[in-house]
Amino acid sequence: MIQQRCRIGAYEISILHDGVFEAPLDVLIHADGETARDEALARWGKPKVSVVVNCFALKGPDGITLIDAGTGPSWGAAMGHAPAAMAAAGIAAGDVARILITHLHGDHALGLFDGDKPFFPNAEIIVPEADFGFYGDEANRARVPEKKQGAFAITATLKKLYAGRIRSVPAGGEARPGMTLIPLPGHTFGHGGYLIQGEDDSLLLWGDALHLSDLQASDPDIGFVYDLDAATALASRRGILERAAHENWLVSGGHVEGFRRVVRKGAGYELQPA
Ligand SMILES: [Zn+2]
Numbered sequence: 001m002i003q004q005r006c007r008i009g010a011y012e013i014s015i016l017h018d019g020v021f022e023a024p025l026d027v028l029i030h031a032d033g034e035t036a037r038d039e040a041l042a043r044w045g046k047p048k049v050s051v052v053v054n055c056f057a058l059k060g061p062d063g064i065t066l067i068d069a070g071t072g073p074s075w076g077a078a079m080g081h082a083p084a085a086m087a088a089a090g091i092a093a094g095d096v097a098r099i100l101i102t103h104l105h106g107d108h109a110l111g112l113f114d115g116d117k118p119f120f121p122n123a124e125i126i127v128p129e130a131d132f133g134f135y136g137d138e139a140n141r142a143r144v145p146e147k148k149q150g151a152f153a154i155t156a157t158l159k160k161l162y163a164g165r166i167r168s169v170p171a172g173g174e175a176r177p178g179m180t181l182i183p184l185p186g187h188t189f190g191h192g193g194y195l196i197q198g199e200d201d202s203l204l205l206w207g208d209a210l211h212l213s214d215l216q217a218s219d220p221d222i223g224f225v226y227d228l229d230a231a232t233a234l235a236s237r238r239g240i241l242e243r244a245a246h247e248n249w250l251v252s253g254g255h256v257e258g259f260r261r262v263v264r265k266g267a268g269y270e271l272q273p274a
Pocket of ligand 1: 105107108208254255
């Protein structure tokens, strides 16, 4: 059983499991090309990609904070379970004081919406400035392939439903006291993780720096077609794996099972259960 809860400083942090997203193997790419990808997949030996989808609840002296919001009801029966996980943890939507969004993709932000109403009636929404600015400007649409344009509609809905209670945070800035936005660009324009600093230990929730944590930790050159800019995403992935290993941070993310620590192994890394 991989650890699903941890304590960092004044915060008790729980994983809210939203579901599992399945996709064919051809969503994977490799920086060294197709042959390298096929060899890596043959070693891996799995017939398809199963990606867990998580968000996180923090209980602390400043109330309830969520990191990301899950898919909501629109991605089918295998997903959208974060609200039930939240209820099981004793948290009502109205209790949530703020939600820190790692990036404006559907599996992280659609859970903010309840049809044409906000799902969280009292929450402030905190978004990486670069993502909010980029996807909030229709003039940028032409810079993004058509299949990756969903974040524009999400940003427009967010602006409409949460008008007056959205705050954007610059790269490296504090989303909250002791919660720093670590920029991890590439997956989206302004994608980032949140580093929650405690006195003895810190936790990095790295959003989508990795989608298949075991496969991509052992070979960080493996990417996903969902990355907006594969080369930048790869540089972010390598950089954050090395930094997390060096700092011995506790880590998790939108698509990581449980809380882990990053350990260097061979030419790559291993995510060891905490
Ligand atoms: Zn994601």
